[in-house]
Amino acid sequence: MSLLEVRDLKIRAGARRLVHGVGFSLGAGERLGLVGESGSGKSLIAMSLVGLLAPGLRAEGSVKLDGREVVGRPERDLTPLRGSLAAVVFQDPRAALDPLMRIGAQMAAPIRRRARREGLSLDARALKAEMIAALERVAISEPERILAAFPHEVSGGQRQRVAIAMALSCRPRLLIADEPTTALDVATQAEILDLLDRRIREEGLALLFISHDLPVVARIADRVVVMRRGEAVEEGPTARVFARPEHDYTRGLIAAARRLEQALEGGS
Amino acid sequence: MKRLTLRLGLLLVGFNLAVGLLTFFWTPHDPGAMIGGRLSPPSWTHWAGTDRLGRDFLSQVMVGARIALLVGAGATLLGGAVGISLGVLAAYARRGLDDAFAAALDILIAFPTLLLAMLVVAASETASLGTAILAIGLAMSAIIARLARILTKRVLAQDYVTAARCSGLSWARLTRTHVLPNILPTLAVALAAQFGLAVIAEASLSYLGLGAPPPNASWGTLLQQAQSTVHRAPIGVILPGLALVSLVLGINFLADGLRDLLDPEREGAE
Ligand SMILES: Nc1ncnc2c1ncn2[C@@H]1O[C@H](COP(=O)(O)OP(=O)(O)OP(=O)(O)O)[C@@H](O)[C@H]1O
Numbered sequence: 001m002s003l004l005e006v007r008d009l010k011i012r013a014g015a016r017r018l019v020h021g022v023g024f025s026l027g028a029g030e031r032l033g034l035v036g037e038s039g040s041g042k043s044l045i046a047m048s049l050v051g052l053l054a055p056g057l058r059a060e061g062s063v064k065l066d067g068r069e070v071v072g073r074p075e076r077d078l079t080p081l082r083g084s085l086a087a088v089v090f091q092d093p094r095a096a097l098d099p100l101m102r103i104g105a106q107m108a109a110p111i112r113r114r115a116r117r118e119g120l121s122l123d124a125r126a127l128k129a130e131m132i133a134a135l136e137r138v139a140i141s142e143p144e145r146i147l148a149a150f151p152h153e154v155s156g157g158q159r160q161r162v163a164i165a166m167a168l169s170c171r172p173r174l175l176i177a178d179e180p181t182t183a184l185d186v187a188t189q190a191e192i193l194d195l196l197d198r199r200i201r202e203e204g205l206a207l208l209f210i211s212h213d214l215p216v217v218a219r220i221a222d223r224v225v226v227m228r229r230g231e232a233v234e235e236g237p238t239a240r241v242f243a244r245p246e247h248d249y250t251r252g253l254i255a256a257a258r259r260l261e262q263a264l265e266g267g268s
Numbered sequence: 269m270k271r272l273t274l275r276l277g278l279l280l281v282g283f284n285l286a287v288g289l290l291t292f293f294w295t296p297h298d299p300g301a302m303i304g305g306r307l308s309p310p311s312w313t314h315w316a317g318t319d320r321l322g323r324d325f326l327s328q329v330m331v332g333a334r335i336a337l338l339v340g341a342g343a344t345l346l347g348g349a350v351g352i353s354l355g356v357l358a359a360y361a362r363r364g365l366d367d368a369f370a371a372a373l374d375i376l377i378a379f380p381t382l383l384l385a386m387l388v389v390a391a392s393e394t395a396s397l398g399t400a401i402l403a404i405g406l407a408m409s410a411i412i413a414r415l416a417r418i419l420t421k422r423v424l425a426q427d428y429v430t431a432a433r434c435s436g437l438s439w440a441r442l443t444r445t446h447v448l449p450n451i452l453p454t455l456a457v458a459l460a461a462q463f464g465l466a467v468i469a470e471a472s473l474s475y476l477g478l479g480a481p482p483p484n485a486s487w488g489t490l491l492q493q494a495q496s497t498v499h500r501a502p503i504g505v506i507l508p509g510l511a512l513v514s515l516v517l518g519i520n521f522l523a524d525g526l527r528d529l530l531d532p533e534r535e536g537a538e
């Protein structure tokens with residue numbers, strides 16, 4: 001049985017249809033890329049997978065996380081389901097952390113929740129040790145300082161690392177990364193991608209990676225789904241889709257990415 | 269400059285508070301006792317003269333400070349508690365419920381506070397300190413609820429909230445750890461400003477004869493009573509007027525100072 005099974009997923013805002021019947025599945029340890037132009041519904045799909053669509057949006061169809069249906073489930077059933085199964089990382093490092101809380105206090109919360117779920121009790125020292133270990137795993141060099149800092153006292157790249165560390169500290173089985181590197185400079189972007197790649201491999205996570213940056217998706221995903229205006233136009237192994245795209249839209253996307261690359265190279 | 273407004277605010281409000289507290293134990297004369305001549309001018313026994321019924325005027329103005337602060341603080345507490353609770357809950361509610369709530373608030377806010385307050389007082393038949401607090405507090409709660417709802421929605425839309433909910437954070441904890449700390453600084457500043465408005469609303473209600481009855485007279489009542497004799501005894505209008513202005517100005521200074529202190533955009537600030 002696959003970890004994530006999406007069938008005929010539709011998302012509507014009132015009468016307006018935003019996503020029309022998308023389906024895909026993701027097994028444990030698999031990496032799926034979701035690509036497509038801005039506004040094609042990628043983020044909406046990601047949120048509906050964990051039942052966190054914005055108020056006013058409705059999902060229909062079926063999303064099964066670890067065999068359990070998410071669509072239409074009441075909030076109180078979803079809360080315990082989410083923590084152990086899926087975690088999310090977003091695009092904007094400025095919004096990734098609560099500006100009024102020290103990073104240590106924020107990181108402690110999901111770790112404590114996980115411990116409680118697993119029936120363990122953590123004392124302050126064990127908690128701190130675990131937070132430091134989590135920060136070291138995301139290649140943060142001065143974990144003690146970061147833990148004591150407020151979000152505005154650390155860099156965007158560091159905030160994004162902290163967000164990833166927090167997501168992973170829940171020990172989820174699926175990580176949903178919604179353009180986690182888009183807001184970062186190219187060097188930091190490469191570092192964060194390497195980091196994600198490593199952590200996912202070492203922890204055996206499944207990954208849903210959302211991006212409109214094709215080279216980035218090609219690096220990290222085994223399979224891709226190409227989205228356009230709320231529809232999946234093409235799906236297949238990354239190498240095949242990028243080498244021999246079947247749909248015109250995919251071809252256009254790839255050509256555009258190539259043109260951009262050439263323009264950048266020609267200009268430098 | 270900012271420090272100065274804060275200090276001035278503390279001074280003015282502190283003075284009114286001290287006078288208000290003092291009246292629980294001592295006033296120059298019993299504010300209700302008709303002991304002097306009618307409308308006698310300021311003298312050594314009656315520093316601010318007497319009113320139409322021969323009651324010591326200074327004592328009445330001092331009691332007015334107590335009433336103004338009591339009603340202002342009571343209404344602000346009530347408006348804050350009811351408004352914040354309703355606003356946060358509405359932000360969590362299902363879309364339809366939330367929309368209905370927002371529309372109801374907009375309608376409520378469209379009514380002038382004074383009109384709402386008059387309705388409440390009218391519905392409760394007798395006017396008292398309690399009805400004034402209830403009336404002004406309820407009108408205020410609509411304004412605070414609208415603000416709290418918007419602020420809460422803004423917090424809920426943040427990525428860190430979504431990420432935390434995805435890691436299994438319950439609504440109760442979300443409220444305590446993320447929502448309230450992020451919305452309270454802004455709400456505190458708004459409530460401080462509302463406090464000043466509540467003091468004015470109380471004086472206005474009393475002026476219209478809908479506040480607490482004499483002899484625990486509010487400044488509004490005093491102003492109203494002195495109005496017809498303003499030419500013979502102008503101090504009857506000047507003293508409560510000055511008192512009212514000093515308290516409201518002080519509260520507004522405090523609110524300004526508070527805003528600088530609790531700047532909610534701590535991001536990037538140092
Ligand atoms: N809360 C909402 N209410 C109504 N429409 C929405 C809402 N959120 C998103 N939409 C609409 O749904 C469509 C898909 O949005 P979505 O955020 O999924 O795009 P995306 O593929 O993630 O784009 P991007 O690459 O820019 O992040 C857009 O047209 C957007 O305007």
Ligand SMILES: [Mg+2]
Pocket residue numbers: 042043044178
């Ligand atoms: Mg998006």
